[in-house]
Structure formats: structure tokens, C-alpha cells
Amino acid sequence: MKTIFTLLAAGVLSLGANAQITLHEADYAAWLPRTDTFRTLTAAPGNGANASWDLSNALYAPDFFTLSRTRYGRPPFPAADFSYTRTYELSELRYTSEVISEISASGITELGEDLPYQGIDISMHTGTAGDSVIFDPQIVRYDKPRTVLQFPTSPGDRWNSDFSYASNFLLKASMYSAVPFACVRTTYVTQTDTVSGWGRLRIRRSNGAVSAWMDVLAVQSRLRSHDSFYLSGAPACSAWAR
Numbered sequence: 001m002k003t004i005f006t007l008l009a010a011g012v013l014s015l016g017a018n019a020q021i022t023l024h025e026a027d028y029a030a031w032l033p034r035t036d037t038f039r040t041l042t043a044a045p046g047n048g049a050n051a052s053w054d055l056s057n058a059l060y061a062p063d064f065f066t067l068s069r070t071r072y073g074r075p076p077f078p079a080a081d082f083s084y085t086r087t088y089e090l091s092e093l094r095y096t097s098e099v100i101s102e103i104s105a106s107g108i109t110e111l112g113e114d115l116p117y118q119g120i121d122i123s124m125h126t127g128t129a130g131d132s133v134i135f136d137p138q139i140v141r142y143d144k145p146r147t148v149l150q151f152p153t154s155p156g157d158r159w160n161s162d163f164s165y166a167s168n169f170l171l172k173a174s175m176y177s178a179v180p181f182a183c184v185r186t187t188y189v190t191q192t193d194t195v196s197g198w199g200r201l202r203i204r205r206s207n208g209a210v211s212a213w214m215d216v217l218a219v220q221s222r223l224r225s226h227d228s229f230y231l232s233g234a235p236a237c238s239a240w241a242r
Helices: none
Strands: 002-009 034-038 051-055 065-071 082-090 093-104 107-115 118-121 132-135 138-150 158-172 181-203 214-231
Touching (some): 093 118, 093 132, 093 138, 107 158, 138 181
Parallel strands (some): 051 181
Antiparallel strands (some): 002 214, 065 082, 082 093, 093 107, 107 138, 132 158
């Protein structure tokens, strides 16, 4: 199980020091396509009611991450608002996908993924040149939307997401067959989100300046996922699925 602690800014809300924070769809009306660079904290700041999280001198992990949010409104998700890139890692194999998201009166949800063509060389694992894993372009639909943030959201609120999705790929392994295997990775996800605190936050920006105080909600996410692999329609053995 993976636990994630997130502080969500209240955006355009103007709140008194002792007023509890509630987020609505309108607070995200100003979201624009952009790329953010961030680092993770070495220790979670903790929960609290009407707390002040002063992270201007906090210790951060050395690695930088980027999150690019781009416009998305093409079929089969014409109502989608934006997408961002997610990276999957299977052992030493890595591929990416565009996660399709929507902002509505009921919350921010993820609907599925737009998986582009990708060819991954696996000859270093099989010892045969030309062996590969191939993802053809495909739309991956979640059987139920994943709720990232429900609206309205206030301290103490809680919501769950329970969904699955399947990604198709071809496995070319000459030592087993001259014909590529048609494979499916089916992923099952259970996630629980809880608004565990509220208050204000300030950080040190990349230029060294300290930000103004921002009204935020603290959301704790607990996520559990597992995969099933199918090879030519049959469950893959553990040696293949590792």
C-alpha cells in the first residue's frame, strides 16, 4: 500500500484565519496548461486543524520532478479538460501514457489513458537482438472514474475509488516463438482519500524567495494496486509476470 500526503491550495478563496476551507469547482477555474517542477519532502508535515505549515526551511529530497498539464478534448473523451503524463515501470521496463482528466461540479476525475506507440528493446534480458515489447496506440478506459478530488471538499471528508483497466501490448521473444504474443496487463486499483487537516502553508520558491501564506487542505491518499498479466489469452506464469 502506498500512502501519499498532499496539500491542496484553496486557490481564489479569501478566508479568515479561523474559517474552515471548502473547495469547489470554481476554485479550479483558473487552471491553465503548464509545467510544474517540484521536489518531495523528506518527512511529511503532519495533519492539523487550522494549522500553519511553514515549509520555507523544510528539507527536500534531492531529485526534481516535473508535471505537465496539457489541454485534452478529443474523442473518445470530448468532455475532458486536461491530461498529464504518467510513467509506468515494470521491473526495468518503462513506458508512458497520457492520463485523461475532467473537472466538473462533482470533482476532479481521471477517465482513462491515451497510450501512444512505444517499442521497448528487451534484448538485454533475452539475449536475442530484435526482441521487444510493443505498445500500439490505444485508448485505455477505466471501468469507473478515479476521483482525485471530490467537490465540495471540506475537512473530514472522505471518498473512495475502486477501478480497473487493461493495457494491450505485443511481446516478441524469439526464444519462445517467431510470432509475437498478444498480451494484456490488467490493473486493479483501490484508493481512499481523506481530508485530514486544514490551515495555511508557505514554501520557499526555486528562486529562494518565500511565498505568501496560502489556504490549504491536507489530503491523505492510501492506494493499493495489483496487476494480472495474460499471454495469448491465458494467465502468464509468475516468471513472466515478475
